[in-house]
Amino acid sequence: MKMIIRGGRVLDPASGRDETADVYIRDGLVSGPFKADKTTRVIDASGKIVAPGLVDMHVHLREPGYEAKETIATGAAAAVRGGFTGVACMPNTDPVADNRFIIEFIKKRAAEADMVNVYPVGAVTKGSRGGEMAELADMRDAGAVAFSDDGWPVMDAGVMRRALQYCKMLGAVIISHCEDKNLAAGGVMHEGYYSTILGLKGIPASAEEVMVARDIILAAETGCPVHIAHVSTAGSVALVREAKKKGLPVTAEAAPHHFTLTDRAVAEYNTAAKVNPPLRGEADVQAVREGLADGTVEVIATDHAPHTVEEKNVEFDLAPFGLVGLETAVGLVWTELVHTGILTPLQAVAKLSLHPARLLGIDRGTLAEGGAADITVIDPELEETVDPQHFAGKGRNTPFAGRKLKGLPVMTIVAGKVKYER
Numbered sequence: 001m002k003m004i005i006r007g008g009r010v011l012d013p014a015s016g017r018d019e020t021a022d023v024y025i026r027d028g029l030v031s032g033p034f035k036a037d038k039t040t041r042v043i044d045a046s047g048k049i050v051a052p053g054l055v056d057m058h059v060h061l062r063e064p065g066y067e068a069k070e071t072i073a074t075g076a077a078a079a080v081r082g083g084f085t086g087v088a089c090m091p092n093t094d095p096v097a098d099n100r101f102i103i104e105f106i107k108k109r110a111a112e113a114d115m116v117n118v119y120p121v122g123a124v125t126k127g128s129r130g131g132e133m134a135e136l137a138d139m140r141d142a143g144a145v146a147f148s149d150d151g152w153p154v155m156d157a158g159v160m161r162r163a164l165q166y167c168k169m170l171g172a173v174i175i176s177h178c179e180d181k182n183l184a185a186g187g188v189m190h191e192g193y194y195s196t197i198l199g200l201k202g203i204p205a206s207a208e209e210v211m212v213a214r215d216i217i218l219a220a221e222t223g224c225p226v227h228i229a230h231v232s233t234a235g236s237v238a239l240v241r242e243a244k245k246k247g248l249p250v251t252a253e254a255a256p257h258h259f260t261l262t263d264r265a266v267a268e269y270n271t272a273a274k275v276n277p278p279l280r281g282e283a284d285v286q287a288v289r290e291g292l293a294d295g296t297v298e299v300i301a302t303d304h305a306p307h308t309v310e311e312k313n314v315e316f317d318l319a320p321f322g323l324v325g326l327e328t329a330v331g332l333v334w335t336e337l338v339h340t341g342i343l344t345p346l347q348a349v350a351k352l353s354l355h356p357a358r359l360l361g362i363d364r365g366t367l368a369e370g371g372a373a374d375i376t377v378i379d380p381e382l383e384e385t386v387d388p389q390h391f392a393g394k395g396r397n398t399p400f401a402g403r404k405l406k407g408l409p410v411m412t413i414v415a416g417k418v419k420y421e422r
């Protein structure tokens with residue numbers, strides 16, 4: 001199958017390319033120019049952005065074990081509808097992805113779904129219980145792209161230090177869910193004005209920040225890279241910024257909900273706004289935006305965390321943490337960051353494709369000739385009101401229902417095949 005995507009604004013952050021051009025696809029790869037014949041599909045992309053396929057380095061696909069929330073197939077469908085050609089899935093499944101057999105199972109399921117590239121993340125510790133280290137080398141060998149106990153922190157600094165040293169040897173990054181369990185204990189939302197008003201137990205900013213500081217100290221001491229998942233506070237952004245200034249191997253990601261919403265979204269005890277780390281205050285949201293703008297936060301990742309309606313439809317205290325993000329991410333990035341001038345389109349695309357691909361060490365995130373034809377086409381002017389009933393994923397737990405978004409994915413191409421078309 002041959003394809004020509006004509007006349008779009010081609011953005012390729014790897015080369016800084018930003019120009020109106022045609023993109024050619026042949027045999028699943030980006031190719032040099034050729035003449036269209038009867039077998040060539042020609043797509044008119046005028047007025048649209050043509051970007052390397054977007055990579056979400058932080059999603060929860062829930063399989064094995066929690067198939068009522070999501071499966072690899074439904075998560076993959078949500079991904080392509082959201083403009084993503086690749087997703088890295090977290091190991092907090094049942095059983096936990098802490099050995100090569102689960103990693104292989106995930107890859108097999110992903111191949112059967114034949115929709116999107118799925119990059120499994122292996123657990124740092126057995127069962128993600130924070131004690132004994134998991135079989136990292138074995139999982140790496142089976143295809144784990146990174147390691148994380150996401151959902152839980154690695155509370156024991158000694159274990160974290162040893163895991164970092166291992167991961168450096170393996171050439172894989174550790175993705176750290178920064179949460180001091182003692183400081184966060186029992187909290188269900190951000191500790192601040194709204195937690196007081198609502199009478200809900202708060203999670204202080206310090207619960208995140210002491211762990212970010214610890215991980216930076218360990219990265220400095222060992223020289224091993226650490227990636228901070230879902231940064232949510234002004235203090236975390238400042239710590240990462242300082243670490244980078246010192247040249248330490250520290251990177252960070254932010255989720256759309258953390259650069260868009262404050263803890264005010266919880267005000268009607270809306271469990272769709274219950275997430276970990278929690279939605280923070282105004283100054284935190286501002287700081288995350290500044291961190292994105294100045295390059296401190298180089299990745300945007302959704303932390304797509306589907307739960308069933310039944311699980312979320314309970315008292316706020318009892319509801320699970322997490323919200324779905326795959327199908328609203330591009331719209332939120334464009335509406336909140338690009339149309340507002342915080343990021344250029346090229347910067348936004350870099351944070352959604354090239355940067356996560358580089359961190360995971362995968363051969364994606366560029367439109368260079370000869371590479372896999374994973375491509376996302378975005379209409380920056382297209383508007384839509386979020387309606388969770390239209391989601392391809394199983395989760396309906398979004399705090400963005402009814403919100404108007406401008407800038408949406410209109411075509412998702414994986415290895416030269418159109419997997420989503422609006």
Ligand SMILES: NC(=O)N[C@@H](CC(=O)O)C(=O)O
Nearest residue numbers: 060150151275276305321322
């Ligand atoms: N973010 C969340 O609120 N929940 C995630 C776990 C996590 O990312 O820490 C989940 O698995 O549901």
Ligand SMILES: [Zn+2]
Nearest residue numbers: 150151177229
């Ligand atoms: Zn987490």
Ligand SMILES: [Zn+2]
Nearest residue numbers: 090150151303
């Ligand atoms: Zn997560």
